[in-house]
Amino acid sequence: MHEISPALHTAEIIHWIALTVMVVVYTLRIRWLLSFKLGKDKSAPGNPGQSNKTKGARHSLFNVAMPWSMESTRKPKGFVFYISFVLFHLGVVAGITLAFVSTVAPNFLAIPAVGWTMMFFIVAALLVSLYRIARRTLRPLMRLISTPDDYFSLIMLTVWFALGLVTQAYLMGIWGVTSQGIQIAYLYLTSFFLLYVPFSKISHYLYYPFTRIYIGRALGHRGSYPVARS
């Protein structure tokens, strides 16, 4: 049974405050995006047999789950990147779950099946993030397009995954990790993460539905979405 110490309790409160701030900033971000006028295509549907805005938007939105739909994720090299993308983002979900559940139901994460599943995703994401750091720093192309925010966000997530891994070990009572300080540190880092995210590239997932639906509707209207495979 994991006790909730005053220090952990404080970290938990700060964590929730950070989450609230993030939600507020995200709300402002969406309002800001919506403050721009929506461009409307006045042209008639491109191809009566194919044109469908809704179908195009739906295809575009769920594109993320269809690696075969884009050449960039269909080809072998791209598919490997796609798998790493999936693992990385599942790791993020696991890390966020860990942060919230570890204070309200820590014993749940100590159940071996749950704990090892969490561990798997966090470890996988940690490995992917290390690969991504290498990719971003070693490839000239990636260096050219990277901003300090790109590097910082990635490094911060890598440290977060590493700390999450140790926190999960603490909750499972394995590898000799016994200090609650790890969990507290993880919560503080998560709080910082939540506060930083809305100001960084990590907030891309907030825009994802918008960009995907917009391009899907536009190309669906023309008749070129869903993509016709070669």
Added chain:
Amino acid sequence: MMEEQLAKKLNRQVVGSLVGCVHCGMCDQSCHYVLAFPDDPKMTPSYKADQVRKLFKANHDWTGSVFPWWVGADKAPLSDDDLETLKDMAFGTCTNCRRCTLSCPMGVDTATLNRIMRGLLSHVGVMPEGVRVVSKDQWELGNQMGVLKEDYLDTLEWMSEELEEDLGHAEATIPIEKKGAKIMYCINPREVKYDPRTIKEAALIFHAAGEDWTMPEEGWDNTNFGLFSGDDGLGGACAKREYEKARELGVDKVVISECGHGFRSTRFEGVNWAGEDEPVPMESSVMTMLNYIKEGKIKVDPTRNPEKMTFHDSCNNARSGGFYEEPRELLRLVSMDFQEMYPNRTEGFCCTGGGGAMSMSEYTPRRLQSAKIKADQIRATGAKVVVTSCHNCVDGLNDLIKHYELDCEVKQLVNLVANALVLDEIEKPEEEVHVPEEITVKPVVEGEPLAGRKILVVDDEEDVRTFLITVFEDAGAEVISASDGDQAVAMASEHQPDLISLDLSMPGKDGIETFVELRSTAETEEIPVCVVTGHPEFRQVIYDRPVPPPEGYLGKPVDEDKLVAYASHILEHRDEKAN
């Protein structure tokens, strides 16, 4: 200035694309420039789009205002060198083909961002010379190649006469400015200037289908350099000309000849730039021809197109117009041996002539290098004919075929449909009277249409010179020749030929300088000039000179019938003017 202009171009979709990029680099392998220049990271689509993104972040996104360095924000470029670098990037390393857009996991429309950058640069007067000149022509003369109204009408008349000659009666003339016609047919000025045969072929097909159609006196240019320069004002003005003419003539439909960007601009973007609804339904001539066959209005015989063919998708048709199955359907109906190239449809690679690239000769070497992937695609099909539904693609493909020495030629669907057309009115005489092939194909042999004419052939390549001399002499002309520009100017002054056939690429004084000197010298300024060149990228340059344009233009390799026909036409036209 750029900041203010950017603000005008922002809408929710554009802002989404500006904030959505995560710099994952997944777009890189989709770009033909990246594939051709793997060691130059600046070719990456996301890097090009970042140039607009920087500006946006600095001026519109508060994270960029507060922490510009942190998120890669940057104010408007300050120096001329910066602007030149941006110009080379936006115009010279991207054809706005939109392939990267379809490869972006976030749905970022990078091609649109590049077009925005072009628009910002154009707004401050920074653009390739070719783009500037063509845009100016389109603003001032209503078409992008500076075709004068009388030349346009004269060409239509010429094609009408040829059609009449082919069919043996006058019922198939090209109707001009016919009010209440069902169809208004709009074309690419390239057809008037370099390939009027396509106008005749379209007219033949309309005639065969019994169509009630017309061509307008004005507002006939379906192309739109606003798409390439990023100038929405020009885009709207060009589109409005066509829309207003369609309303004025009271037609039921606008049919757009085979031009990829013309189709996209007229059919889709034009209404948005012009801020008005479609005047009437608009469709590509490919749809029109396909429907004629399906409805039984015309009959075709595919055995007349027996060569192995492949199809190249115009980016504007396929990716931005959803128009890729119909051309294939039509091609299969009018030809015998179709071989698909891969990738294709919305995933096809650009011919590299898109985005206005054909008018930016300064980037030609880079463009041709980036064309290797398309050349490899074509070569892999083993096709003898590459079919496409776009005039820019015709030029782009011709360039790469020549550069990579491919054993094939480029045709458009209108060429194939016209060739496959079964017309009772001209089929029957062929069955009854067995005319020797030489007489039907080469009528010039018996008529010597250039008899009594003196022609000066100017070309530095001896074999080409000999070929041209032989063709003109066979057509009855007296021929003199020069191998360089200085000699040409001297001989033109001394001999006063009726016509000068002028090569552009020559050592020493090149054809462009020679042309300007001929036009600027009192003794030679009136002599008609027909440019004959293997460098289509130079053609815009010569039309940019501050002297009257050449009377004709032919690309190498030259078809001898076409050469004689052009020469005859130019000389007849000059005679008519003189009289």
